[in-house]
Amino acid sequence: MRLQAPIRLYRFLLAALLLLFSMILQADGGWQQIGEKHITPSQDTATIKISSEGGDTPYKTVKFHITQGSLKIRSAKVHMSDGQVVDLSIQKLMLPGLETRGFPIPDHGRSIKKIVLYIEAPLDHSSNVVVYGVKADTSEKKS
16 A cells, blocks of 8 residues: 555656656747647547747648657558648657657648648547647748
8 A cells, every 4th residue: 555655656757757848849949839639539530720920930840749648650641732742651659748859741841731640549538649849940932
């Protein structure tokens, strides 16, 4: 019985350190939050609308961060402003506090309108996904 309290404390501290480390990494590299979606247990797809601040901004890289629950992300379709769709193969079980690698978005002159995630529905819990993006440098394209 006495060991359960220290184990819980260590688990809590480990989770807090993971969250802190994740937040530090996101602050680095110009990542900014561009969308978020709460996913219920019955869903097998999730459409994430890009925030109005980022709606007309071209991004060169995106990544996905799980803030609540666990979730298996199979793939994603990134819908661009010109109607094109960029397919991302993710195939990753995401636990709370973890994130995917950054996925490059080709042709940085286009903005992202929405992202559709294809997931394996969580069985008994809700999940929360946050999308981060790095703005594309469009200064060289304005000639």
